[in-house]
Amino acid sequence: MGQSQTSKASEAWWKEAVIYQVYPSSFKDTNRDGWGDIKGITSKLDYMKDLGIDILWVSPMYKSPQADMGYDISDYKAIDPRYGTNEDIDNLTSELKKRGMKLMMDLVVNHTSEEHAWFLESRSSRENPKRSWYIWKDPKQDKDGKPQPPNNWSQIFDEVNSAWTYDEKTAQYYLSLFTPEQPDLNWENPDVRAAVHDVMNYWLDKGACGYRMDVINFISKDQRFPDAEPVLGPSRKYHPGSKFFINGPRMHEFLQEIKHKVLEKYGAITVGEMPGVRDVDEIIRTVKSGTGELNMIFIFDIVDIDNVPGKVRMTLQEWSVKDLRRIVGKWQRIMIERDGWNSVFVENHDNPRSVSRYADDSDKYRTYSATLLALMQTTLNGTLFVYQGEELGMRNFPKSWDPLKDYKDIEAINFWKKSLDLYGDKPEELAAQRKVLEKKARDHARTPMQWNGGPNAGFADEGVIPWMRVNDDYREVNAETQLSDDSEGLSVWQFWQRGLANRKTHKDVFTYGDFELAGPESEEVLAYVRTGKESGKWLVVLNFSGRDIQWDIPTNLEIEGWMAGNYTKGKPDKPLKASITLHPWEGVLGKCVG
Secondary structure, eight states, X not given: OOOXXXXXXXXXXXHHOEEEEEOGGGXXXXXXXXXXOHHHHHTTHHHHHHHTOOEEEEOOOEEXXXXXXXXXXXXXXEEOTTTOOHHHHHHHHHHHHHTTOEEEEEEOXXXXXXXXXXXXXXXXXXXXXXXXXXXXXXXXXXXXXOEEOSSOBBOSSOXXXXXXXXXXXXXXXXXXXXXXXXXXXXXXXXXXXXXXXXXXXXXXHTTOOEEEETTGGGSOOOTTOOOOOOTTOTTOSOBOOGGGTTTOTTHHHHHXXXXXXXXXXXXXXXXXXXXXXXXXXXXXXXXXXXXXSSSEEEOOXXXXXXXXXXSOSSXXXXXXXHHHHHHHHHHHHHHHHTTOOXXXXXXXXXXXXXXXXXXXXXXXXXHHHHHHHHHHHHTSSSEEEEETTGGGTOOOXXXXXXXXXXXXXXXXXXXXXXXXXXXXXXXXXXXXXXHHHHHHOGGGGOSOOOOOSSGGGGSSOTTOOOSSOOOTTTTTSOHHHHHTOOXXXXXXXXXXXXXXXXXXXXXXXXXXXXXXXXXXXXXXXXXXXXXXXXXXXXXXXXXXXXXXXEEEOOTTOOEEEEEEEXXXXXXXXXXXXXXXXXXXXXXXXXXXXX
């Protein structure tokens, strides 16, 4: 086996913490307006505590026009009225503290809302002192003298359109990488950086334990703003300019400044959302123990596994367990060997439900599939993130839902409108696009939380119309049913609860231990060994297929006993030598000799 991580990684509270992400709009409505709110979150803290959660991460709740579900912020120090008040946050923090839990906030500072006071001043005139707080450029001119964008960068949420938005009043364009309603801040301006530091101090002073940092690797742009390569083909006017703003030239400088001026004095936890980064050296530079700017980042290789390489997220390709094995093995070993730190996740608000994406969400196999994924995550090195409803095995909503009526996300809406424009008279191509939407839309993760089998799944009172439709399966898939399940096997929630407890009991293995892949490459099985200083060696075997598989136990491993599995509450009845039979979507955890 390889060198044990315990010889290198120091222990820290944030490494051992289990973080639960709440998407506030969809979690729990208490004031009958159809939107989740802070009081609803507070009402479910005991639910989280019982599950085994240490940190609550809440997606943006700041004041916002909601052009991008709160990621367009108009006031960083005020809570949006639809979610509650600043006093509600104070109460939430207090109630978390009573339970030995913490609050992690979402930091969205690559861009603001167009309604933020900073931008209202910036766009008021070219002479305004805050003009340079955003990125303004003179237009180019077409042959008819009409203004054109400064370069050919495409919008991230709709690559058909420009990443630049024209302001008629001042006759300049401002950069808006995501949507015209989300103008990018100019981080080259030290006053902008100071203002961001002030915002961060504000919430940390109020009791937040740290931040998830939204697209934080976009904050430094190549100041030449050159044209992008025409990767989308000659028929397209605009193309992704990501190479000129992903991990830009001053990103590390800006993040080091945040670390030293803000984060260090609080001992804050940080996790960076850094899409598009593949360079290992660059990632280690960011998260290396001691010298890195952030504790960890979200590495998107698993949630990008079915993307067509080089294309946008809303594409679809086949993947295999070999791909998953390669990704898991790569990042587990890299962080151990190079003294970095992983985040462990397969689901969040920007991705569809994991049980529908990586396994089998049919009624027959949904529970086995969801618990298989839970077993994998609770036994991998890194800080573990659980997304609301993942602990229930919530799945994608039905294919019958209407894209123009039932989908709410701006990315999905733009994608489907573009698909209709391009393929409206081409049924086969349109059907392929519809399949992408049904499989990968972010909306799947944003349906209301399924608390019980009553009206609105318990998300909101009877008679209230939720902001988004409740998934049709809420009578069968809900928290109330799973918490009280006394059948022969464990419910998904009960399996997660047991897995999280086991992870904490054997933290020397599953949080800090060594990692090695086990057995040969397989089209069906992912297996690996975790080794700790005190708790010894453990084998994890996961059947990512819908059929029985005979798996040979490696000759260098001696199984002392099979300790847990997702087909039974007790210990699995499996042979200790030679080979074992794995049922569809079955996972087992074994204790090894040595």
